[in-house]
Amino acid sequence: MKVIAVDDEPVALDIIRTHAEKIPFISLDASFLSAKDALAYLEKERVDVIFLDITMPDLSGIEFASMLDSEIQVVFTTAYPEYALKGFELEATDYLLKPINFTRFLKACQLAETRLQAPGLKKREEEQALFVKDGHDWVQIKFSNLIFAKAEDNYVDLHETDKHTLTRITLTELQTKLPVDQFIRVHKSFVISRQKIERIEKHQVTVGGNKIPLSKLYRNQLLQNVGKDR
Incomplete structure (x- = not known):
C-alpha cells in the first residue's frame, strides 16, 4: 500500500516512519509537516492510506479528511481521545492515540489492507x-x-x-x-x-x-x- 503521513510534530512523523519500515506490505512514500503541502502532493500522486494528525495549524485533520477522495483511507493520529467520534463519523479506517506503539500501528495497517482488498467494505460497514x-x-x-x-x-x-x-x-x-x-x-x-x-x-x-x-x-x-x- 502507498502511504503518507501528515503531522506538524517531527517526532510524531519519526515514530510513524520507524514503524512503517518494519511492515513489508506498506510503503511510506512521503511525510509532511504541513497539511497544505500534503494536499499539493495528492494532486499529483496516488495514495491508499494517510496517517493524519487532527490538531494542526492552518488546516485541521478533520478539515483535511473532509476534502479527500472517498477511496483514500484515513487513519487519524492524535493525543486527544475526544475526537474519536468525529473521526469515525468521517469513516476513518482507524484512530490511533499517541504515543503510538508498533502493535497498534500494525493492526491499523492490517485493517487498511483488508479494506483495500475488498472494495466497498469500508462504506458498507459505516452505513450499518x-x-x-x-x-x-x-x-x-x-x-x-x-x-x-x-x-x-x-x-x-x-x-x-x-x-x-x-x-x-x-x-x-x-x-x-x-x-x-x-x-x-x-x-x-x-x-x-x-x-x-x-x-x-x-x-x-x-x-x-x-x-x-x-x-x-x-x-x-x-x-x-x-x-x-x-
Whole structure:
C-alpha cells in the first residue's frame, strides 16, 4: 500500500516512519509537516492510506479528511481521545492515540489492507453501524442488532439483541445518526427498530419481545410508516 503521513510534530512523523519500515506490505512514500503541502502532493500522486494528525495549524485533520477522495483511507493520529467520534463519523479506517506503539500501528495497517482488498467494505460497514462512547471506551452499535433506544436523563440506553450500552447523548441527537428508514420514534423517551416491530397496540408496541410505550403524539406517524412498508 502507498502511504503518507501528515503531522506538524517531527517526532510524531519519526515514530510513524520507524514503524512503517518494519511492515513489508506498506510503503511510506512521503511525510509532511504541513497539511497544505500534503494536499499539493495528492494532486499529483496516488495514495491508499494517510496517517493524519487532527490538531494542526492552518488546516485541521478533520478539515483535511473532509476534502479527500472517498477511496483514500484515513487513519487519524492524535493525543486527544475526544475526537474519536468525529473521526469515525468521517469513516476513518482507524484512530490511533499517541504515543503510538508498533502493535497498534500494525493492526491499523492490517485493517487498511483488508479494506483495500475488498472494495466497498469500508462504506458498507459505516452505513450499518455507529460508534458511541461507553465510559472511556468507544463501542460499535450495529443497526441490525439495535432493538430500541431509551432516554435516561442525559443518557441513552441502547438495547441490542445481545447487550445494552449506556452512552451520554440525547435521544434527539441519537435519532439524527440513525437511518430514518430503519428507526422511528414512538415516545418522548423511546426510538425503536421498525424491522423488529411485532405488534402495535393502542398504547404500546412490542419490539423484539420488549413492550414499549406508544404515545398519542407518535402513534399516527408510526401507523402511516408501517402502512408505507406494506
